[in-house]
Amino acid sequence: MANRFLRPNLIHRFSTVSPVGPPTTIIPEILSFDQPKPEVDLDLSDQARLFASVPISTLLRSTAILHATSIGPMVDLGSWLMSSKLMDTTVTRDLVLRIVKGTFYDHFCAGEDAAAAARRVSSVYESTGLKGMLVYGVEHAEDGGACDENIQKFIETVEAAKTLPSSHLSSVVVKITAICPMNVLKRVSDLLRWQYKNPNFKLPWKLNSFPVFSGLSPLYHTTSEPEPLTVEEERELEKAHERLKSVCLRCQESNVPLLIDAEDTILQPAIDYMAYWSAIMFNSVKDRPIVYNTIQAYLKDAGERLHLALRESEKMNVPIGFKLVRGAYMSSEAKLADSLGYKSPVHDTIQNTHDCYNDCMSFLESLKWIRHCGHSSYA
Template sequence: MATNICARIPASLLARSLSSASSLTEKLPEAPSNPVIDLSDIQRLFASVPTASLLHSLANLSAMAAGSLVDVGVAVLRSALASEGKLLRAAAIGAARATVHRHFCAGEGFEDASRAVTGMWEEQGLRSILDYGMEDAEDGAACDRNLAGFLRTIEMASSLPPSSASVCVKITAICPISLLERVSDLLRWEQQDPTLQLPWKANSIPVLCDSSPLYLTRSAPDPLTEMEECDLQLALQRLSKICERCTEANIPLLIDAEYTSVQPAIDYFTYAAAVRFNHGDHPIVFGTIQAYLRDSKERMVNAVRAAEREGVSLGVKLVRGAYMTRETKLALSLGAPSPVHPSIHETHNCFNSCASFMLEKVSRRSGAVVLATHNVQSGQLAAKKAMELGIGRDDHKLQFAQLMGMADGLTHGLRNAGFQVSKYVPFGPVEQVMPYLLRRAEENRGLLCTSTVDRQLIRKEMFRRLAAAVAWRT
C-alpha cells in the first residue's frame, strides 16, 4: 500500500521533502541494550501511516523547528486575530486551519473529532484523550457554557468504541481564574499556618508540601466572601457533574495542570473529586503532576500515600510541564528562586523518578498512571521498568501518551511493543482553539525546536518509500 501511494506522488515533491535526507546520517538516540521500544524498524514503525500524512507532518515539524519562524508566526496570528479587519482575520484563521490546527487538532466539531478518534483506534490501535479546547473562564456564564461543552464531549466519547477514548478537562474552564487564585492563596497560607480555618474546604488530600513555592502568598489573605464561597460550590458542582457522567460511562477523566499561581486550587478540586469517585480498582479521576517543578515528587508521594490511607485509588498523569517561561518570570519579579528545576537534566531525572514510583504503585494495584512523554529515553526506561515489575502490557492502569502531531515514532514504537498508548487530541473551532494553540506554541517552543528525532525518523521512512517507489517503477 505504501509503495502504491508513494508512486502516485510526483518524485519532485518527494525529493523536495527529503532535501535534507543527508541528515539521516545524524545519530538517533542510542537505544539501551535489549530495548523494549524498537525504533530501528522504520517500515514497521510507520506501517499504518499514509505517505501523505507523513509528508504533512514532516513539513509542519520542519517549519516549527525554526524558533524564529515560530515567533514570527505567533506574533502575526495574534495580531490578526485581534484585528477588527474581517479580511485579515479570515486570512489568519484560514492559514491556521491549514497548518497548526490541522496538525495538532482533530477537527472543528464533534463529528470531526469522532471520526479522528475512531480512525486512530481502528487503523492504528491508538487511544485518544479528548480535549474540547476552550479559553479560561472569566465568569459563571462562561463556566456554564464550558461545562456544556465538556458534557457533550463525554457523551460523544461514550458513543465511540469501548476503551478508545478518555476525556481531558481544565478546571480553569469551569471556575473563574480570579477565584482559583484566591483559593490557592488561602491553601498556601494554610500550609504555612495550619491553624487557619477554611470552612469551605471539603474532604481532600494534601495539595502542598514544605518545598512548594509558598512565596507566592506573602501575607495572610482575606477569607472568601459569601459570594466567593457560593461560586466555589458552583464550580465544585460543575466538576461533580462531569465526574458523574464519566463514572456512568466508565470513561477516565484527566484534569490538566496549569501554572503555580492557581495549581493548589486545581489540585484541591482534583483530589476532592478523587476522594468521591475513585473507589473502584480503576480510578476515574486523574490529576496531573508537572515534573519540571522542584516540589513535584514530594507533592506526588504525599498525595498518593494519603490517598492510600483514605482507601482511594489515585490516578496520576505525569508530564514534564509547559509554563517554564511564565514561572521563571514570575519568580524573578518576586525576587524568589524559580520553582522550576534549574536544568533539563534534573527535570528528566525527576520525571523518571516519579514514573518509577508510580509504576511500583501500579504493580501493587494501588493507583494508575498515564506517562505523558515525548522523550525516547524516558519511554524506554518506563517500559523496561514495567516489564521488570510484571505489569502486563495490556494493563489499563498503565498508559503512555503523546500530543497529537508530536513524537509519532515513540507513539508507534510503544504501540508495537504492546503498551496502551493515547494521543492527546484537542478539537474545536479554529477561533476557539487558537488561543490555546498559540499559548502552547509559545510555551512549547523548545519542544518544537527539539523534534529532531521525529523528523529524522519520518525522513528515513520517506526515503525508504521513495526508493521502493523508484524500484517499483523500474
C-alpha cells in the first residue's frame, strides 16, 4: 500500500476524468511532511533482508495461519466455535482463547492495547525499516453509545502514536463505521447516490466535501427516492461529525496523520463524504495534510474518483492524502450486484485490478516520494 499527498495549485490540468496515469497530468511537486527519511535502505524486493530478524519458527507459524485462513471451512469452523456453547464453559473457553491468542490473534493483531501495539510498530521499524499504521480494530457500531466508547479508543490510539518517533509511524487509522451508526451511514449513502442521480435533489444537512461518485460508480443500491433523514438521524450524523472532528483535532495537535479506512460500496459514499469534509476542515490549516482517504483500486471507478478528488482539492486549495489498496470485499460486492441484476463494480479479472492499482501507483510514484508501511491493529 502507499500513502501520498499533493500540494494544491500544482496540479495544472487533467485531460479527462479517466483512469489515472502519468500521460493525463502534469506532475506536481510532493511535500516532504518534514519527516526524516528512514535510515534503513528499504528494498521491498529483498525479502531475505526484510525477514532476516524473524525466527524461522515464526515464519512457519505465520505461513500455516495464512493458509488456514484461506480455507473456507476452516474459517466457518472458527466462527462457529467462537459463538458456540463451548464458550459458556470456563475450561473450554480458556482453552479456546489461549489457542486463538497464540495463533490467529498474535498474527493479525499487534497487541491488546494501544501501548502494546505502539511497541510492535517500533520493533517492526527498527528491524525492517517499515513504518506502521496504528488502528483500534473495531467497526460496525450499531448505536451512538457504542460510537462514543469507540472514539475514546481512537483518541487513546493517537496518544500512543505520540510516543513514537515520527519516522516509525505512517498514520493512525479510524473506521467511520465505528463512530457513526451503521443505519445512518446507509441512509446517508442512499441520499448521496440519489442526489448524484438527481442534482436538484436537496440535502439540507450536507456539508462541504469533494465528489464521491464518478460516471463509473455503482448506483444500483438506491432505486427510488429515499426518505429524508429523520431528526434523530440528523442528530446522529452531527454527533458522528463531532466524533471525527475530535480525533482530527487530536491528530492535528499531535502532528499525527489520520487515515480513514474504506468499506464496501453500500457504505463508501458516506465514508468518502465524511473523509473529504474532514480533509477540508483540517488539511487547509497547515501546508501538509492531516487527513487521508483510502482508494480501493479493485473498483472500476477508482481512477476516476481519484482524479475528481484531486481536481477538487486543487480548486479549493486543500492538500489531500491517500492510501492506495486493492480491496477486500470482492465476493460480497459481486453477490449484491448480481442479486440486483447488475455487473459487479469490481474489475472483471485480477489482472485488471493489478493494472488499475499499478496505474494509480505509477501516477503517485511519479510524484517522487512515497511511504511504504505496514498495518498494526489491536483489539
